[in-house]
Amino acid sequence: MKVINLKKDSFNKGGAVITLLPEDKEDLFTIYQIVDKDDELIFKKKFTSKLDEAGKKKSTDLVKLKIKVISEDFDMKDEYLKYKGITVTDESGSSNVDIPVGKYLSFTLDYAYPFTIIKQNFNKFMQKLLNEACNIEYKSDTAAVVLQEGIAHVCLVTASSTILKQKIEYSMPKKKRTTDVMKFDEKTEKFYKSIYNAMKKDLNFEKLKTIILCSPGFYAKILMDKILQYAEEEHNKKILDNKEMFFIAHCSTGYLQGINEVLKNPLYTSKLQDTKYSKEIIVMDEFLLHLNKDDDKAWYGENEVVKAADYGAINYLLLTDKILHSDNIAQREKYLQLMDSVESNGGKTLVLSTLHSLGEELDQLTGIACILKYPLPDLDEDGEE
Amino acid sequence: MAYSDYSDGADEIPDFHDEGEFDDYLNDDEYELMNEVFPALKTQLQDYQGWDNLSLKLALFDNNFDLEATLMELKKTLKKKKKAPKKSIAAANGTGNVAQKLANMSISEQRPNNGLADWLDEEESEEGGDDNGADDDDKTVQRYYKTTVPTKPKKPQDISAFVESSLPHLSFVVLGHVDAGKSTLMGRLLYDLKIVNQSQLRKLQKESETMGKSSFKFAWIMDQTHEERERGVTVSICTSHFSTQRASFTIVDAPGHRDFVPNAIMGISQADMAILCVDCSANAFESGFDLDGQTKEHMLLASSFGIHNLIIAMNKMDNVDWSQQRFEEIKSKLLPYLVDIGFCEDNISWVPISGFSGEGVYKIGYTDEVKKWYSGPNLMSTLENTALKISKESEEISKEDAFLFSVLEIIPLKKTSNELALISGKLESGSIQPGESLTIYPSEQSCIVDKIQVGSQQGQSTNHEETDVAIKGDFVTLKLRKAYPEDIQNGDLAASVDYPSIHSAQCFVLELTTFEMNRPLLPGTPFILFIGVKEQPARIKRLISLIDKDNNTIKKKVRHLGSKQRALVEIELIEVKRWIPLLTASENDRLGRAVLRKDGRTIAAGKISEISQ
Numbered sequence: 001m002k003v004i005n006l007k008k009d010s011f012n013k014g015g016a017v018i019t020l021l022p023e024d025k026e027d028l029f030t031i032y033q034i035v036d037k038d039d040e041l042i043f044k045k046k047f048t049s050k051l052d053e054a055g056k057k058k059s060t061d062l063v064k065l066k067i068k069v070i071s072e073d074f075d076m077k078d079e080y081l082k083y084k085g086i087t088v089t090d091e092s093g094s095s096n097v098d099i100p101v102g103k104y105l106s107f108t109l110d111y112a113y114p115f116t117i118i119k120q121n122f123n124k125f126m127q128k129l130l131n132e133a134c135n136i137e138y139k140s141d142t143a144a145v146v147l148q149e150g151i152a153h154v155c156l157v158t159a160s161s162t163i164l165k166q167k168i169e170y171s172m173p174k175k176k177r178t179t180d181v182m183k184f185d186e187k188t189e190k191f192y193k194s195i196y197n198a199m200k201k202d203l204n205f206e207k208l209k210t211i212i213l214c215s216p217g218f219y220a221k222i223l224m225d226k227i228l229q230y231a232e233e234e235h236n237k238k239i240l241d242n243k244e245m246f247f248i249a250h251c252s253t254g255y256l257q258g259i260n261e262v263l264k265n266p267l268y269t270s271k272l273q274d275t276k277y278s279k280e281i282i283v284m285d286e287f288l289l290h291l292n293k294d295d296d297k298a299w300y301g302e303n304e305v306v307k308a309a310d311y312g313a314i315n316y317l318l319l320t321d322k323i324l325h326s327d328n329i330a331q332r333e334k335y336l337q338l339m340d341s342v343e344s345n346g347g348k349t350l351v352l353s354t355l356h357s358l359g360e361e362l363d364q365l366t367g368i369a370c371i372l373k374y375p376l377p378d379l380d381e382d383g384e385e
Numbered sequence: 386m387a388y389s390d391y392s393d394g395a396d397e398i399p400d401f402h403d404e405g406e407f408d409d410y411l412n413d414d415e416y417e418l419m420n421e422v423f424p425a426l427k428t429q430l431q432d433y434q435g436w437d438n439l440s441l442k443l444a445l446f447d448n449n450f451d452l453e454a455t456l457m458e459l460k461k462t463l464k465k466k467k468k469a470p471k472k473s474i475a476a477a478n479g480t481g482n483v484a485q486k487l488a489n490m491s492i493s494e495q496r497p498n499n500g501l502a503d504w505l506d507e508e509e510s511e512e513g514g515d516d517n518g519a520d521d522d523d524k525t526v527q528r529y530y531k532t533t534v535p536t537k538p539k540k541p542q543d544i545s546a547f548v549e550s551s552l553p554h555l556s557f558v559v560l561g562h563v564d565a566g567k568s569t570l571m572g573r574l575l576y577d578l579k580i581v582n583q584s585q586l587r588k589l590q591k592e593s594e595t596m597g598k599s600s601f602k603f604a605w606i607m608d609q610t611h612e613e614r615e616r617g618v619t620v621s622i623c624t625s626h627f628s629t630q631r632a633s634f635t636i637v638d639a640p641g642h643r644d645f646v647p648n649a650i651m652g653i654s655q656a657d658m659a660i661l662c663v664d665c666s667a668n669a670f671e672s673g674f675d676l677d678g679q680t681k682e683h684m685l686l687a688s689s690f691g692i693h694n695l696i697i698a699m700n701k702m703d704n705v706d707w708s709q710q711r712f713e714e715i716k717s718k719l720l721p722y723l724v725d726i727g728f729c730e731d732n733i734s735w736v737p738i739s740g741f742s743g744e745g746v747y748k749i750g751y752t753d754e755v756k757k758w759y760s761g762p763n764l765m766s767t768l769e770n771t772a773l774k775i776s777k778e779s780e781e782i783s784k785e786d787a788f789l790f791s792v793l794e795i796i797p798l799k800k801t802s803n804e805l806a807l808i809s810g811k812l813e814s815g816s817i818q819p820g821e822s823l824t825i826y827p828s829e830q831s832c833i834v835d836k837i838q839v840g841s842q843q844g845q846s847t848n849h850e851e852t853d854v855a856i857k858g859d860f861v862t863l864k865l866r867k868a869y870p871e872d873i874q875n876g877d878l879a880a881s882v883d884y885p886s887i888h889s890a891q892c893f894v895l896e897l898t899t900f901e902m903n904r905p906l907l908p909g910t911p912f913i914l915f916i917g918v919k920e921q922p923a924r925i926k927r928l929i930s931l932i933d934k935d936n937n938t939i940k941k942k943v944r945h946l947g948s949k950q951r952a953l954v955e956i957e958l959i960e961v962k963r964w965i966p967l968l969t970a971s972e973n974d975r976l977g978r979a980v981l982r983k984d985g986r987t988i989a990a991g992k993i994s995e996i997s998q
C-alpha cells in the first residue's frame with residue numbers, strides 16, 4: 001500500500017484525511033478495517049451521464065465523487081471490497097461536480113487510482129495497520145497444500161488470512177483383497193494430477209516465497225515428486241526454476257487444521273520464515289499451554305481480561321479484528337483503551353484476523369483473551385454474582 | 386417398469402404441444418390404457434401443483450402406464466418446487482430426460498455438497514474450488530422422494546429361520562503397533578485357509594525377494610498397492626471374507642502406523658471384535674506400548690467405539706523361543722491397561738502365535754515345548770468360539786430390530802444408468818430383503834432394494850453371489866432403484882423407511898471423556914471428528930457442564946476442559962456443506978459414538994446424547 005498523504009485534523013483530535021493507493025488484497029483488508037460507517041470517501045469513478053433527454057447520447061467521464069459510507073461488502077477470497085454510500089457536499093468544490101447531493105453510489109476499490117478517506121475517529125490501532133500495510137516484509141505470501149488420501153486443500157496463507165483456493169476430493173476405491181491395483185494407481189495418479197493443475201491455476205509461483213506441502217504419511221513427498229515430474233514433462237519453467245521454495249512437512253490430517261499444525265511445529269519454525277501468522281500461532285499455543293497447566297496465567301472473556309488489565313498484569317493481549325471493527329462505537333473505544341493500557345504497562349497486543357482459522361478460534365472464545373505476566377487466580381469469580 | 390426396457394427409446398418421443406396431439410400419437414391399446422389410469426393419477430395429484438393433463442399423460446407414458454411409478458416420480462419433482470409449472474414439464478418428459486434432470490441436480494448440488502461422489506463422471510471431481518467453509522449460509526437443500534410406507538419383499542423369507550440355518554457371522558479388525566505383523570498374520574490365515582494358493586504365494590515371494598523384503602510375502606497378500614509394498618507399511622484398511630465349518634468371517638486389516646490411525650478407525654467401526662497383534666520380540670512390545678506407540682491408542686479407540694471382545698495375538702513368539710516368561714510378562718503389563726480403559730478381563734483371550742511360521746494360527750500346531758505351558762485353542766478356534774459367543778448374544782436382539790445400514794462405498798457403475806446405484810456396507814441392525822424399501826440419510830431419498838450381493842466385490846466384475854436376505858453384521862452390496870447416487874457418500878446411513886429417528890444435523894451434544902491431552906479443549910477448539918466411517922473437521926461450540934461417571938452435573942460453568950475429565954459438550958461441524966446423519970447412543974450403541982483427534986492424537990471420545998435440530 002502507498003500512503004500518499006496523511007493529514008491529521010488540527011481541530012478534531014481523532015480526525016484525519018488519508019489518501020491511499022491499495023496494491024494487493026492485504027491492503028483491501030487493511031482498508032476494510034479502517035473505514036467505518038459514516039466515514040467519507042473521495043474517489044474517482046467512471047460515471048455515465050445522459051447528455052440529452054432521450055438518453056441516446058451518453059458520455060462517460062472519470063469524475064471525482066465524495067460519498068458518506070452506508071454499508072460495505074468485503075470478500076477476501078475474490079479480492080473484492082465495495083462501499084455503498086450517499087453523495088455529500090464537498091466544501092472544496094472539486095468533487096461531486098454536476099452530481100446532486102443525496103444520490104446513492106457505490107465504490108469498488110481497485111489498484112489503479114488513489115482515493116481519500118476522511119475519518120473522524122482515526123486511532124493508534126489504525127495507524128499501526130497502515131504502517132504494517134506499507135511494510136513490504138509483511139507481504140510475503142506462503143502457499144500450502146495439505147493433503148491425505150483422496151483429499152487435498154490448496155491454500156494461500158497471507159499475513160491476515162488463510163484462503164482456500166481449491167479443495168480436491170476423490171473417493172478412492174476401497175481396498176479389498178481382490179481390488180484391481182491398476183485401477184487404484186490410476187485413480188491416485190489422477191488425484192495428484194488434479195492437485196498439480198489446481199496449483200498451477202491458483203498459485204502465482206513467481207510471487208510466492210514458500211510452498212508448504214504437508215500431509216500425514218508420505219503423501220506430501222509423493223506429491224513433490226509428482227509435481228517435479230509433471231513440470232518436467234511440460235517444461236514448466238516457473239516451477240522448475242523455483243524448486244527450492246517447496247517445503248515438505250508432516251502433519252496428522254489432510255484437513256485445513258494440518259496447516260496450523262505445521263506452522264506451530266518447532267521443527268519447522270526455523271526453516272519457515274517468520275510470518276506474522278506463525279507468530280500469532282505460537283502465542284496462541286502458549287495461551288493454551290497455560291490454560292492446560294491451570295496456572296492462572298491465561299484468561300479469556302471481557303470481564304476477566306479487563307480485570308487483569310486493571311492490575312497491569314497482561315503480558316499478551318489477544319483480540320480479534322472483528323471486535324475492533326464492531327458497529328458498537330462505545331465498545332470499540334473500550335477495547336482501544338484496553339490496548340493502550342496494556343501497552344503502557346509493557347504488554348503486547350496482538351490482533352488476530354478472523355480470516356485465519358486461529359482468529360476464528362479466538363472469536364468463538366469471546367474474541368478476547370490474555371496471557372499474564374504472573375498468576376492471578378479467580379479472575380472469574382465475582383463475575384458470577 | 387424396469388428402466389432398461391424402454392430407456393433407449395425414450396428419447397424418440399416427439400414434442401407435443403397439447404393433450405390432443407398426444408392422444409393422437411398413441412395407438413389404440415395405449416389410448417385405452419391411458420384412459421384407465423389417467424383419472425386415478427389425476428385424483429392422486431390433487432394436492433400437488435404445477436402439472437397439466439399433457440405432462441401427466443407423458444409421464445404415464447414414460448413409465449409404461451405404471452401408476453405407482455409415475456406417481457413416485459411426479460411427486461418427487463412436484464413437491465420440491467412449489468411454484469414451478471416448468472418443472473412439471475421437465476418431470477413429464479420423464480425418464481427420457483432423467484439424465485438432464487440429473488445434470489441439473491448435480492449442478493445445484495455442487496454448492497452444498499463439495500464431496501460429490503465422482504463416479505458419475507470421473508473427470509468431474511475437481512470442483513469446489515470456489516467453496517470453502519466460510520460460505521455456509523447459502524446452502525440449498527435438495528429434496529428427493531421420501532416415503533414412510535414400507536414395500537413388501539419380492540420373495541418373503543422367514544428371518545428367524547434364516548438366522549438359525551446360517552453360520553454365525555463375525556467381523557474382526559486386526560490392530561496393533563506398526564510392524565507388529567498384522568498384515569502378515571492375515572496373509573498367513575488366508576493362506577492356511579487356501580484362499581490364497583501356493584502359486585500366488587510363490588509369486589509374491591519372488592516379488593518381495595526382488596525388493597529385498599522376503600519377510601513380507603504374507604503381508605503382501607493384503608498390502609497390494611505400490612506405496613504400501615515399497616514402504617512396507619499398510620496404509621488403508623483391507624477387507625476379506627472367509628468361512629470355516631463353524632462360522633463365517635469378515636476380516637479387516639488395519640494400518641498400525643500413527644499417520645494412518647484415521648484408516649484404522651474406519652476398520653474398528655466396522656468390526657464386531659478386535660485382534661490385537663503384539664510383537665513379543667525383545668523390546669518390540671515395550672516400544673509399541675509406550676506413550677506414543679499405537680498399541681494403547683488402538684485399544685483406546687476400540688474401547689471407545691464399543692468393541693467388547695478382544696483376542697490378543699502374542700505374535701513373533703518364535704523370536705523369543707516361545708518363552709512362557711515373556712508371554713506372562715507382556716500379559717501382566719497389558720492386562721491392567723486394558724481393564725483400565727474398560728475391557729472386561731473375561732472377554733480377553735491370549736494366544737501365542739507366530740504369523741510368519743504359522744504356529745498357533747490355524748493349520749500348524751504348537752510344538753510339544755509350547756504345549757507344556759499353553760493348552761488353550763489356537764487363533765482360529767479362539768475366533769470361532771468368540772463368533773459363537775457373540776452371535777448368541779446378539780441373536781435375540783437382531784430379529785426384531787429395524788433395518789439400519791452404514792454405507793462404506795458407492796461403487797461406480799460404468800454406464801450412467803438412470804436412478805441406479807450400487808452401495809456396499811454393513812448391516813448395523815435388522816435385516817433386508819430384495820423388494821423392500823429403504824431411506825438414505827442425509828439426502829433422505831427412498832429407494833427400493835433390487836438385489837443383494839454378498840461376498841467379495843471384485844471391481845467391476847460380477848463374480849458375487851446374490852442372496853435373498855441379509856441380516857445384522859453382514860457385509861453386502863445393495864443394488865438400489867430410484868436412487869440418486871451423486872448424493873450418497875461414504876458414511877451415509879440407510880434405514881428402513883419407517884425408521885423413526887435418524888436426524889441429519891451439524892450440531893450435537895456429546896457426553897465426552899477426555900484422555901491425556903497437552904492442550905485443553907476450549908470453545909472454538911478445532912479437531913477431527915470420527916463417527917463410524919465418517920471423518921469430519923469439527924469444533925467445540927459450547928462447554929455445557931462437567932459431569933461425573935453417572936452423568937450427574939458437577940459444575941455448570943466450565944472455562945476449559947483438561948485431561949481425563951468428563952463433560953457435556955456441544956460440537957459443531959466446521960465444513961457444513963453437507964449435514965451428517967446421526968443417531969444417539971441410546972438409539973444405536975455403535976453408531977452413537979464419536980472420537981476426537983487433534984494434532985495426530987486421540988484426545989477424547991464420547992457418546993452422542995442429544996442431536997440439535
